[in-house]
Amino acid sequence: MAYLFNTPDDIRSMLEAIGAESIEELFEQVPDHLQVEGLLDLPVGFSEPELEMHLRKLAAANCGGSSRVCLMGGGVYDHFIPAAVDEVASRGEFYTAYTPYQAEASQGSLQAFFEFQTLVCQLTGMEVSNASLYEGGTAVSEAVFMAMRVTKRYNRVVVLGSLHPEYQEVLETYLGNLSCQLDVIATPDGAADVNIVADTLDEETSCLVIQHPNVFGALEELEPLCQAAHDVGALAIVSFDPLSLGLLKTPAECGADIAVAEGQSLGIPAQYGGPFLGILACRQAHVRQMPGRLIGQTVDRNGQRCFVLNLQAREQHIRREKATSNICTNQGLLAIRATVYLSLLGRQGLVDVAELCCRKSHYAAERLGELPGFELMFSRPFFKEFTLRVQGDATEVINRAAEAGFDLGPALGRFPRLRESLGEAADQTLLVAVTEQRTREEIDRLVESLAATSEDSATPQTLTKPA
Amino acid sequence: MRNTHATELLFDLSQPGRRAAQFPTSDVPDRPLGDMIPDAFRRASHDHSLPELTESDVIRHFLNLSTLNMSVDTHFYPLGSCTMKYNPKRHERMARLPGMVDLHPYQRICDQQGMLRLLHDMQEMLAEIAGLPAVSLQPAAGAQGELAALLVASAWFRSRGETRTRVIFPSSAHGTNPASAAIAGFECVQLENTSDGLVDLDELETQLDDQTAVFMITNPNTLGLFETQIESIAARVHEVGGLVYIDGANMNAIMGVTRPGDFGGDMMHFNVHKTFTGPHGAGGPGAGPIAVRSELAEFLPGPVVTRITDDDGQPHFELETPSRSIGRVRSFFGNVGILLRGYCYLRTLGREGVREAARHAVLNANYLKALLADLLPAPFGQHCMHEFVGSASNLKDDRGITAMDVAKRLLDFGFHAPTIYFPLVVPEAMMIEPTETESKATLDAFAATLHEIAEEDLEFLHQAPHAAPVSRPNDVQAARQPILLWSPDDDTAEDV
Amino acid sequence: MDPATLKFSKSHEWLHLDGNIATVGITDFAVEALTDLVFVELPEVGRTLDAGEIFGEVESVKAVSDLYAPVAGEVTEVNTGLPDDLDALGEDPFGRGWMIRVNVSDASAADALLDETAYREHCQSAGH
Numbered sequence A: 001m002a003y004l005f006n007t008p009d010d011i012r013s014m015l016e017a018i019g020a021e022s023i024e025e026l027f028e029q030v031p032d033h034l035q036v037e038g039l040l041d042l043p044v045g046f047s048e049p050e051l052e053m054h055l056r057k058l059a060a061a062n063c064g065g066s067s068r069v070c071l072m073g074g075g076v077y078d079h080f081i082p083a084a085v086d087e088v089a090s091r092g093e094f095y096t097a098y099t100p101y102q103a104e105a106s107q108g109s110l111q112a113f114f115e116f117q118t119l120v121c122q123l124t125g126m127e128v129s130n131a132s133l134y135e136g137g138t139a140v141s142e143a144v145f146m147a148m149r150v151t152k153r154y155n156r157v158v159v160l161g162s163l164h165p166e167y168q169e170v171l172e173t174y175l176g177n178l179s180c181q182l183d184v185i186a187t188p189d190g191a192a193d194v195n196i197v198a199d200t201l202d203e204e205t206s207c208l209v210i211q212h213p214n215v216f217g218a219l220e221e222l223e224p225l226c227q228a229a230h231d232v233g234a235l236a237i238v239s240f241d242p243l244s245l246g247l248l249k250t251p252a253e254c255g256a257d258i259a260v261a262e263g264q265s266l267g268i269p270a271q272y273g274g275p276f277l278g279i280l281a282c283r284q285a286h287v288r289q290m291p292g293r294l295i296g297q298t299v300d301r302n303g304q305r306c307f308v309l310n311l312q313a314r315e316q317h318i319r320r321e322k323a324t325s326n327i328c329t330n331q332g333l334l335a336i337r338a339t340v341y342l343s344l345l346g347r348q349g350l351v352d353v354a355e356l357c358c359r360k361s362h363y364a365a366e367r368l369g370e371l372p373g374f375e376l377m378f379s380r381p382f383f384k385e386f387t388l389r390v391q392g393d394a395t396e397v398i399n400r401a402a403e404a405g406f407d408l409g410p411a412l413g414r415f416p417r418l419r420e421s422l423g424e425a426a427d428q429t430l431l432v433a434v435t436e437q438r439t440r441e442e443i444d445r446l447v448e449s450l451a452a453t454s455e456d457s458a459t460p461q462t463l464t465k466p467a
Numbered sequence B: 001m002r003n004t005h006a007t008e009l010l011f012d013l014s015q016p017g018r019r020a021a022q023f024p025t026s027d028v029p030d031r032p033l034g035d036m037i038p039d040a041f042r043r044a045s046h047d048h049s050l051p052e053l054t055e056s057d058v059i060r061h062f063l064n065l066s067t068l069n070m071s072v073d074t075h076f077y078p079l080g081s082c083t084m085k086y087n088p089k090r091h092e093r094m095a096r097l098p099g100m101v102d103l104h105p106y107q108r109i110c111d112q113q114g115m116l117r118l119l120h121d122m123q124e125m126l127a128e129i130a131g132l133p134a135v136s137l138q139p140a141a142g143a144q145g146e147l148a149a150l151l152v153a154s155a156w157f158r159s160r161g162e163t164r165t166r167v168i169f170p171s172s173a174h175g176t177n178p179a180s181a182a183i184a185g186f187e188c189v190q191l192e193n194t195s196d197g198l199v200d201l202d203e204l205e206t207q208l209d210d211q212t213a214v215f216m217i218t219n220p221n222t223l224g225l226f227e228t229q230i231e232s233i234a235a236r237v238h239e240v241g242g243l244v245y246i247d248g249a250n251m252n253a254i255m256g257v258t259r260p261g262d263f264g265g266d267m268m269h270f271n272v273h274k275t276f277t278g279p280h281g282a283g284g285p286g287a288g289p290i291a292v293r294s295e296l297a298e299f300l301p302g303p304v305v306t307r308i309t310d311d312d313g314q315p316h317f318e319l320e321t322p323s324r325s326i327g328r329v330r331s332f333f334g335n336v337g338i339l340l341r342g343y344c345y346l347r348t349l350g351r352e353g354v355r356e357a358a359r360h361a362v363l364n365a366n367y368l369k370a371l372l373a374d375l376l377p378a379p380f381g382q383h384c385m386h387e388f389v390g391s392a393s394n395l396k397d398d399r400g401i402t403a404m405d406v407a408k409r410l411l412d413f414g415f416h417a418p419t420i421y422f423p424l425v426v427p428e429a430m431m432i433e434p435t436e437t438e439s440k441a442t443l444d445a446f447a448a449t450l451h452e453i454a455e456e457d458l459e460f461l462h463q464a465p466h467a468a469p470v471s472r473p474n475d476v477q478a479a480r481q482p483i484l485l486w487s488p489d490d491d492t493a494e495d496v
Numbered sequence C: 001m002d003p004a005t006l007k008f009s010k011s012h013e014w015l016h017l018d019g020n021i022a023t024v025g026i027t028d029f030a031v032e033a034l035t036d037l038v039f040v041e042l043p044e045v046g047r048t049l050d051a052g053e054i055f056g057e058v059e060s061v062k063a064v065s066d067l068y069a070p071v072a073g074e075v076t077e078v079n080t081g082l083p084d085d086l087d088a089l090g091e092d093p094f095g096r097g098w099m100i101r102v103n104v105s106d107a108s109a110a111d112a113l114l115d116e117t118a119y120r121e122h123c124q125s126a127g128h
């Protein structure tokens, strides 16, 4: 039997030591009639070669980033992952360790998380970071709950319509049973109108949630938006793209009170949507309202520097129903991946990746925008991802690209929450993301194949440019 | 030999001008950055930005850090309630297969059929083990599974025109139970009486009424005991119209032996990172799928995977959001990398292995309990399930040795400590869960070490550990003046 | 302050009444039970409290405890130095460790609280 150690002799002598006749006897607490008769209806066990054959077959029925050129976005990106990241994350000493409750047995994890917290602060300019949340969507929700505690305003939350629709949905779910009003401000120009936002906020509002770059890839007027939140005493929550900070002003510079992110771009593979990395950083003043674990530096009995779980009284195992979050198991190993990734990148590497993403995506946008039947949906500045508007159904274009060996998307028509911002164009729009991994040759080839197939299939139809 | 230089903080190792990751130069036509992104958006300086290191600095740093950890790969790790079983290496290889590891969540449905099949079959296997037919794989960990299920419960009550406000749980409940209930908007009611380690039916009775939404219970409970009256408990909760939630953190004791759905549970979560050996990753990631009975299925968070048989008899798989879903609890499908490892595990164990694993987990726990009966007697129950809570009170009374001392000293012998001081109902608690993937020889050595420790000098024990990288961190100082990140002028610690 | 002149609540707050002004803190027993306090959160001046209302909390590394107002009234003064001088709670809980001063709405309400002897008995029976 897989992974069992006890020989029949062992079992006999163990039962003897226990004073039981059989293993069944140990289960006598479970009433007989509740015990499963025979075996569950599960498959028969696989040997390792059989398992591998089976998994390889399943994997072959998928079409991942290694079979096509990936220009997909929508919160998950095909950035390069240096080999050293996998190497460190494959160390059994990290990935088979538990949460570092026993500090003396966990200095490796604790120090790595302390370094993670520091790196996140260096990246964002914020003053304190926790040691990870589940992913970018729940990070937004946790930040909103935190803002309600800080401002003591529990009745209203305002979110820009350009926040990732799945993050919006998570927030709706989390607020589902509470008497808190959630207002979403549509962004028909691809980014928010600061005046409309300022008019919408009021003294009841706990926070304004802004994604920057937003789900359309566009940059928001971050500073005035944060200011508008502050003007009514609300907190500004900014969901950022970590790699964009090689180029863009930090959330702290722009006035964010809580900065959150999906950390997938920091050395974490797409793996069909998870496990990823939720990042949350804030101002020192709000540290006691933070969700999730925090690592602190201290000294041990010999005066040696060391690290411990800190400010645990915020957490569920101590504060129970009054805890700042219910999170327990977090995304530790992904935080370690991000820590390794960022230390490999260093300050110049971060700038290089960001500039490459920016240059290549702008090249791709320009070339694609010139194709007949294609145009950029919005005229806002963007970082590495943009919204393309096509003639006809965007999913058709995605199919054509796939046939030519390229993955684009997602098509934005799949997200009901974006319809108000996209209007009648919703089904004609898709996202294209261009990371540092893409080459000019790939981009040119994509453009050519779309040009060729659009000549075949185009049903002439004029597009009206948005004003 | 410890390399203390390499384990200095990354920021202290940093040297201006060092590089690790190098990227190709841009191959697209050059344009001024300001043309693309106006200055107003751009960062003016990178002065306080990331450290500068070479790749070998980074590798040496983290590999040396890793040696400061204890882990399942390197040590016996009998941490109660955490199910620290062996993490098979084949799972790691499978999780990295191209087609799996690089699959984008917005890939076209026709391009994800292999993954969807895997996830669909995982749903089915979990439903079978739970004895509850409908599964959502979305929750990222057990705590999120609890929250999702509680939201499902309230949506279900609302659909029946009821608003029920209270969630009840025993005092031995894990902290996530009340914390999740609070986020879900419920009032928390805690049962205090656990005189024999089990739920007191009379006390439960006094709390049940038409406001009872959910009774949450961990079974086997945190003392390692099966709630023998679970059926009566469930029946009483159902009589007042409430739902029973089974916290499945301890499923390792009972998988394949008895099923939550058969003993009265309406909803449950699994901790794939415990029971189905998703590695703990130094704190995460996990996966916390939930299973519910059929009336609740339409409220599950989505998407879930459905199997459709085509005209030619071939199956294909679709993503579907249940009709009255509470909505997503996270972005994208779930912690798929962990679900995939759990899937590999279940496919390897198969129908016999699942039950055998539980039986051996219980055998190992009872054996260790017997070896330690004199030293760390377990106050409740004759036999235990997959874990037991021994008490070091005798040691404390006779010799002044606390559970903390024992836990710290164990590290010197190369054993990770058990969970201590939880649950609170046992004084000087040591919660020990050996799991099935340890040999009798390891258990013997562990028990012998504990006996040895019990004879050691008291002062020496109070100072333990002696061989660990650090000893008894000052967490009062840490909390009073929190240092939560490195800063350039930090001189609060002497480097030794 | 001499504990013999104080009034006590069962939730381990003490109160000293001077006319209508009550000074409130927590007892030596509470401080010892919590061990190694690391944080205290106190209310703002001007807040009105009902009797039994939570006015703040104290935190140790592994526990938190709410602070309950022993009588109703308006907070007129707060020991703002306390969060930075937590040792005061251990060294001088009935003096330097005071927490808030309250202008009590009904001074006679303090009569319902325990005197020192009764409080010590309560601690005994609570069986620490």
Ligand SMILES: Cc1ncc(COP(=O)(O)O)c(C=O)c1O
Residues within 6 Å of the ligand: A327, A328, A329, B081, B082, B141, B142, B143, B144, B174, B176, B177, B218, B222, B247, B249, B250, B271, B286, B288
């Ligand atoms: C009994 C029990 N319930 C719930 C949880 C929470 O699960 P998770 O850490 O996966 O969120 C745990 C584990 O930490 C547990 O032991």
